[in-house]
Amino acid sequence: xxxxxxxxxxxxxxxxxxxxxxxxxxxxxxxxxxxxxxxxxxxxxxxxxxxxxxxxxxxxxxxxxxxxxxxxxxxxxxxxxxxxxxxxxxxxxxxxxxxxxxxxxxxxxxxxxxxxxxxxxxxxxxxxxxxxxxxxxxxxxxxxxxxxxxxxxxxxxxxxxxxxxxxxxxxxxxxxxxxxxxxxxxxxxxxxxxxxxxxxxxxxxxxxxxxxxxxxxxxxxxxxxxxxxxxxxxxxxxxxxxxxxxxxxxxxxxxxxxxxxxxxxxxxxxxxxxxxxxxxxxxxxxxxxxxxxxxxxxxxxxxxxxxxxxxxxxxxxxxxxxxxxxxxxxxxxxxxxxxxxxxxxxxxxxxxxxxxxxxxxxxxxxxxxxxxxxxxxxxxxxxxxxxxxxxxxxxxxxxxxxxxxxxxxxxxxxxxxxxxxxxxxxxxxxxxxxxxxxxxxxxxxxxxxxxxxxxxxxxxxxxxxxxxxxxxxxxxxxxxxxxxxxxxxxxxxxxxxxxxxxxxxxxxxxxxxxxxxxxxxxxxxxxxxxxxxxxxxxxxxxxxxxxxxxxxxxxxxxxxxxxxxxxxxxxxxxxxxxxxxxxxxxxxxxxxxxxxxxxxxxxxxxxxxxxxxxxxxxxxxxxxxxxxxxxxxxxxxxxxxxx
Numbered sequence: 055x056x057x058x059x060x061x062x063x064x065x066x067x068x069x070x071x072x073x074x075x076x077x078x079x080x081x082x083x084x085x086x087x088x089x090x091x092x093x094x095x096x097x098x099x100x101x102x103x104x105x106x107x108x109x110x111x112x113x114x115x116x117x118x119x120x121x122x123x124x125x126x127x128x129x130x131x132x133x134x135x136x137x138x139x140x141x142x143x144x145x146x147x148x149x150x151x152x153x154x155x156x157x158x159x160x161x162x163x164x165x166x167x168x169x170x171x172x173x174x175x176x177x178x179x180x181x182x183x184x185x186x187x188x189x190x191x192x193x194x195x196x197x198x199x200x201x202x203x204x205x206x207x208x209x210x211x212x213x214x215x216x217x218x219x220x221x222x223x224x225x226x227x228x229x230x231x232x233x234x235x236x237x238x239x240x241x242x243x244x245x246x247x248x249x250x251x252x253x254x255x256x257x258x259x260x261x262x263x264x265x266x267x268x269x270x271x272x273x274x275x276x277x278x279x280x281x282x283x284x285x286x287x288x289x290x291x292x293x294x295x296x297x298x299x300x301x302x303x304x305x306x307x308x309x310x311x312x313x314x315x316x317x318x319x320x321x322x323x324x325x326x327x328x329x330x331x332x333x334x335x336x337x338x339x340x341x342x343x344x345x346x347x348x349x350x351x352x353x354x355x356x357x358x359x360x361x362x363x364x365x366x367x368x369x370x371x372x373x374x375x376x377x378x379x380x381x382x383x384x385x386x387x388x389x390x391x392x393x394x395x396x397x398x399x400x401x402x403x404x405x406x407x408x409x410x411x412x413x414x415x416x417x418x419x420x421x422x423x424x425x426x427x428x429x430x431x432x433x434x435x436x437x438x439x440x441x442x443x444x445x446x447x448x449x450x451x452x453x454x455x456x457x458x459x460x461x462x463x464x465x466x467x468x469x470x471x472x473x474x475x476x477x478x479x480x481x482x483x484x485x486x487x488x489x490x491x492x493x494x495x496x497x498x499x500x501x502x503x504x505x506x507x508x509x510x511x512x513x514x515x516x517x518x519x520x521x522x523x524x525x526x527x528x529x530x531x532x533x534x535x536x537x538x539x540x541x542x543x544x545x546x547x548x549x550x551x552x553x554x555x556x557x558x559x560x561x562x563x564x565x566x567x568x569x570x571x572x573x574x575x576x577x578x579x580x581x582x583x584x585x586x587x588x589x590x591x592x593x594x595x596x597x598x599x600x601x602x603x604x605x606x607x608x609x610x611x612x613x614x615x616x617x618x619x620x621x622x623x624x625x626x627x628x629x630x631x632x633x634x635x636x637x638x639x640x641x642x643x644x645x646x647x648x649x650x651x652x653x654x655x656x657x658x659x660x661x662x663x664x665x666x667x668x669x670x671x672x673x674x675x676x677x678x679x680x681x682x683x684x685x686x687x688x689x690x691x692x693x694x695x696x697x
Contacts, residue, residue, distance in 0.1 A: 093121035094128045094248040106136040126251040127165040135259040162262045164196040168251045175210045188368050202317040204402045209233045220368035235261050266314040269401040276325040282354040321404040322363040334412040341428040350426045356415035420456040422448035424540025424547045433466050437474035442486040456544035462492030468551045487556035497545040507642035514557030525554040526684040560595045561686040566602050567592035569690045575606040578617045585625035599637040600688035609695045631697050637688045640666045641681045670697045
């Protein structure tokens with residue numbers, strides 16, 4: 055019992071000390087300078103210094119609302135600040151100012167919630183990690199009917215100690231103490247208590263920042279960027295009220311990943327200046343229509359999305375998080391984005407940084423961009439991009455790690471008729487396959503340039519030889535220029551004068567078994583396949599592919615092998631030595647190494663073209679007599695002898 059009493063006494067002592075400490079901290083920071091039996095408006099009305107602001111409140115019929123309806127932090131403007139604000143807006147007197155402008159002004163000086171200077175400072179200090187300190191500078195003003203709340207920034211002494219450069223970048227001036235945007239809070243008249251909140255007196259006029267879209271529109275240095283934004287403006291109806299009635303006011307919105315016309319959506323833009331835009335795109339304009347306005351809409355949209363960040367990022371946030379910086383849609387690839395900032399445009403719901411280096415979106419960073427940027431030459435391909443999924447796989451929109459591609463494009467002059475815009479659905483589907491047959495799944499630059507070899511595509515292998523591309527049917531098209539017309543990190547574009555024939559992956563008439571079956575020189579091998587029971591597997595299309603090293607009748611007979619005398623198991627053992635899972639084109643010598651046959655034994659491949667060799671585990675070597683007969687589910691190589 056005595057032991058428990060000792061614990062109780064110790065606990066009481068601790069709580070007493072803690073309460074004394076808390077009381078001391080409270081007294082230091084919460085030192086009311088007024089009785090709190092009066093509300094914010096009543097206290098302001100007692101001081102002639104705020105008479106103009108109180109007149110506005112009374113003119114709008116807000117005395118009772120602002121004095122009793124909620125808890126506020128009032129940023130009280132003096133008379134000269136009120137008069138100066140409307141004079142700078144071009145109004146001869148307050149009497150001629152539209153009511154909605156007056157309401158916006160008054161509401162901007164009332165922050166939702168009660169924040170003493172201590173609370174404001176503590177909120178910043180307690181925010182640690184990532185963007186939390188930056189976010190802690192944002193507060194929300196009062197909203198009223200059709201007048202939305204605005205985000206407003208309050209900066210503290212601790213902020214200026216740690217992030218003074220951010221403030222200079224944002225406002226092009228130094229700051230200190232407690233500031234609301236660029237307005238200074240009085241060092242002597244603050245923390246004035248009221249029954250419904252607290253008052254801080256402003257020493258200088260509060261600048262009410264415009265929304266991002268309006269701020270961008272007002273800056274002539276980024277007018278081109280603004281014109282791209284305007285193409286994404288939409289207008290939407292307001293919400294329903296409690297009675298189910300729809301607000302028929304049309305509210306401005308943006309069809310981007312973030313609605314920059316919404317005061318509640320915080321964002322950051324990296325807007326290239328007009329000079330940067332023209333410098334980047336000038337070399338491409340001749341292949342468009344010689345004006346920046348002829349830039350494809352999809353490219354403009356991709357640029358906007360690649361330069362738009364969620365949340366608000368001060369410059370130190372950008373530098374600290376490099377290279378992890380990520381836009382709403384794409385990660386940034388620009389190294390050291392901080393030094394590219396040459397100015398900023400503050401906005402109520404975000405920050406617009408003007409940058410002197412162009413930020414490429416993924417499409418401009420890949421081979422796909424070349425089709426868009428040469429629209430005057432590749433107009434039909436642009437139509438195909440719009441009407442089909444021809445562009446699939448050309449751009450990795452998430453990581454800028456596009457798969458290697460080389461595109462063979464037919465210029466409009468070589469397109470022929472009908473044009474893409476005149477094709478029906480079936481014709482478009484076929485033309486898309488024909489175009490994709492010219493998309494090589496390889497960056498030829500990394501392979502020593504275009505050379506004699508078979509190139510893999512989605513619809514079969516394409517042979518390049520003597521300036522021509524030859525498909526599985528033997529049809530050929532010519533290379534128009536030896537030099538590529540577009541190069542990016544994942545490949546290049548070359549021009550050809552026609553269309554290649556796509557291989558149908560589901561074509562049952564051209565499976566590897568069908569190729570063997572149709573060749574009279576392979577009839578004995580066909581019989582062995584039938585007896586082995588593997589014909590069904592070799593006729594599978596879609597996922598599975600095979601390589602067949604097919605011995606002709608003469609080779610089987612020369613080896614003294616009697617297919618009719620074989621049992622089913624013997625036939626399966628025999629043919630399994632010549633069936634290799636997966637499709638392999640050995641003729642160009644690209645593949646060198648071991649591959650397993652159907653029985654699991656390794657076959658060693660070496661050499662190139664008709665001289666390649668295939669050696670089995672017993673050391674027996676065979677060579678092709680006819681190589682690379684392409685099927686829908688694999689390839690057949692006719693060989694000179696049996697293993």
